Amino acid sequence: MKKSAIFTTIAILIILTAQLFWTWEMYKVHLEKWQITLQQGFEEAIMDEAGIRNASFAYPERPRFYVKSKADMTPEEAAAHKGDTLDYKRLKAKNVAGSMAELIGQLQQDALLKRGMLPVLPAIDSLLQERHPEHAGLNRCILLQDGSGNTVNRFGDTTLLASSHSLSTPPIPIGTQDRFYLRLFSEKPSADIFRQMTYAVL
Structure with a gap:
């Protein structure tokens, strides 16, 4: 009987350990997905805010943008070009812009x-x-930094800047x-989600 009880206890412990390990791995996957949506939402908000700022400014003349590959320009067109010329491939490699938009x-x-x-x-x-809206209940901090x-x-x-319980986007x-x-x-959406996963396992 004692051996049977020991084996049963060991089996239960193994099952619980496996379940907790699965829960932790699923939580890490959730955090990775959360961080991706966090960055995407942040980038969208940045662009939206820029649009609002731009609309509030009274330009004497709206800036015009022309997009044309240098390979499609004649030497005369390239020589006559006025304004700034940007290397899109270089900017894309630096994650400045992933699309023309x-x-x-x-x-x-x-x-x-x-x-x-x-x-x-x-x-x-x-x-x-x-x-x-899922981010509304979480504490956040936004930093504006210069090139240095x-x-x-x-x-x-600002306590999130040095906290191990926070997620951050790259600059x-x-x-x-x-x-x-x-x-x-x-702030990480940790407590509620981890608790829900644990309840689901148990």
């Missing part, structure tokens, strides 16, 4: 920065919550000139 958005940021109109961090935070990594402005819960470039970057720190 993002490139135009970054050029818009350049125009705003040139006029001293920096991103408005509370507006970005508000737009993030509006787009993704120095903090220019911040908004939100997201603002414009094409490596002048400014935005970064988001967010």
Whole structure:
């Protein structure tokens, strides 16, 4: 009887250990997905805020953007070109713009920065919550940093900057000139989700 009880106890412990391991692995997968959606939502909020900032500025003449491959231009056209020329492949490799739409958005940021109109961090935070209500109940902190990594402005819960219980996005470039970057720190959605997973296992 004693041996049977010991074997039963060991079997139960093995099952519980396996279940807890599965729960932890699923939680890590959830956090990875959460971080991806967090970054996507943050990038969308940044672009939306830039659009609002741009609409609030009275341009004497709206900037015009022409997109054309250098390979499609004659030497005469290239020589007669006026304005800024950008290397899209280089910008894409640096994660400045992953598409032509993002490139135009970054050029818009350049125009705003040139006029001293920096991103408005509370507006970005508000737009993030509006787009993704699931982030509304979590503490966040947004940093605006210069090209050297120095903090220019911040908004939100700064304790998250040094917390092991927070997630963060990589620095997201603002414009094409490596002048400014935005970064988001967010509280992990840990307690409730982990508790729900544990209940599901048990």
